[in-house]
Amino acid sequence: MEKKIRFAIIGCGVISDTHQAQIQSIEGAELVAVADHDEQKARMLAEKANADWYVDYKKMLERDDIDVxxxxxxxxxxxxxxxxxxRAGKHVICEKPLDTTLEKARKLVEECRKxxxxxxxxxQHRFDPSTIQVKQxxxxxxxxNMVLGQAAVNWYRSQEYYDSGEWRGTWKMDGGGALMNQSIHTIDLLQYFMGPVESVYAHTATLAHERIExxxxxxxxxxxKNGSLGxxxxxxxxFPGLSARLEVFGTAGTAVIDxxxxxxLYLKDVPSNTSDHYSVQSENLANSKMNQRGTGATDPGSIEGNSHRLQLVDMIEAIKEDREPLVNGEEGIKPLEIILxxxxxANTGKPVEISSFAEFKKVNF
Structure with missing residues (x-):
């Protein structure tokens, strides 16, 4: 019988239910322990998963039966x-973003390599069927040739959401707001489709919420870098929370993920229904209907878990095959770099070149 891959969770907040459920849905995977500084949260998740619980995550890491x-x-x-x-010899799956600064993110990647x-x-959206199809x-x-990419995340979070945790809406622990916490997945897909970013020019504001930084x-x-714009x-x-939309336009076609x-999905190599040079009609090859399946537009706890499951399976396969996970540390740095x-x-009022942004600084843990 093939050895099970045993998981542990640090942090029993909103997204932990998704991870717990998806781990337990995978044949050959087992959740053996959870940890949270809030004993009640740790107990509740542990009872749900029939796992052990800890308040001190470092004590949990001493176990030799944890793989991930x-x-x-x-x-x-x-x-x-x-x-x-x-450092305890465990493989790691880290929720986005890697951390709040490039220095800590790069150190994190370096330590895992070491x-x-x-x-x-x-x-997880890199594992969506829509993403896989458009990327291919x-x-x-x-x-x-790519011409224009547009990412728009029009979501809603109430004041109560930000007030629900002292860390929410702070630079130190949240690392940012609507971009870092909610839009990072769509920004990741934008650069995944369009290619590396050369420069950005931006404005940010806090206009609808109180008590957030x-x-x-x-x-x-x-x-x-390829000359296209976005x-x-x-x-x-x-309000009340609309869609996350990504549009990419190339010289030979268009794709929209909503x-x-x-x-x-429109491709020029598909014959047009008309010979009129001024009125182009083309078949929508997407052949799908929009729906509002667990997107997190209003409630982060409603995020559907199937794509998380596929990413967890990818990690299991990477361990067994001794290969890189499909979204490794270097890939995780890319959207963080863009957002920062x-x-x-926004702070300087000037364009920022990605290549010259934020030199690596020594960080000790």
Missing amino acids: VNVLTPSGLHAEMTVAAA ANVKLSIIS LIEDGKLG VEDVAVATIKF TISGTTSA NDILTN AIYES
């Missing part, structure tokens, strides 16, 4: 806890 640790704590603790897990453990950063079309040249609305223009807009002020569903450059641009 899922770090699900506030963003500002990710590096500290991931490094501790790596400990020879595998690191996967949650970017781009790689096959079906969309031609971070932005609840942001806009940015993007220049990609825009990013994100908010947690779009709420994780490929809703529009946007914040820098």
Whole structure:
């Protein structure tokens, strides 16, 4: 019988239910322990999973029957806890973002390499069927040369959401607002499709919430290294919570993903229904309907878990095959770098070149 891959969770907040459920849905995977500084949260999740619980996560890491640790704590603790897990010889799945600064994120990746453990950063939408299809079309040249990419996340978070935890809406622990916490997945897919970013120019503001340090609305223009252009807009002020939308346009086609569903796909190599040069009609090859399946537009606890499951399976396969996870540490740095450059641009009022942004600084854990 093949050995089970045993998981542990650090951080028993909102997203932990998704991770717990998906781990337990995978044949050959087992959740054996959870940890949270809040004893009640740890107990509740442990009872649900029939697992052991800890208040001190470092004590949990001393166990020799844990293969993978899922770090699900506030963003500002990710590096500290991931490094501790790596030094204990555990593979790590870390929720987005890697951490709140590039220095800590890069140190995190370095420490996992040094400990020879595998690191996967949650970017579950890379595993969506819509993402896989569009990425393949781009790689096959079906969309031609990329021209424009537009990411818009029009979500809503109430004041009560931010008031529910002292860490929420703070630079130190949340690392940012509508972009860092809510829009990061769509920003990741934007650069995944369009290619590396050369520069950004941005504005951010806090307009609809009180008692938060971070932005609840942001806009940015993007220049990609391949010469194409883009825009990013994100908010947690779009009552009652609308869609996350990603549009990519190439010289040979267009693709639109709305709420994780490929809703529009047009390719020039598909014959047109008309010979009129001024009125182009083309078949929508997406052949799908928009729906509002667990997107997190209003409630982060409603996020559907199937794509998380696929990313967990990828980590299990990476361990068994001794290969890199599909979304490794270096991939996790990319959207973080873009978002932090946007914040820098908003603070300085100037464009920011990604290549010259934030030199690596020594960070000790």
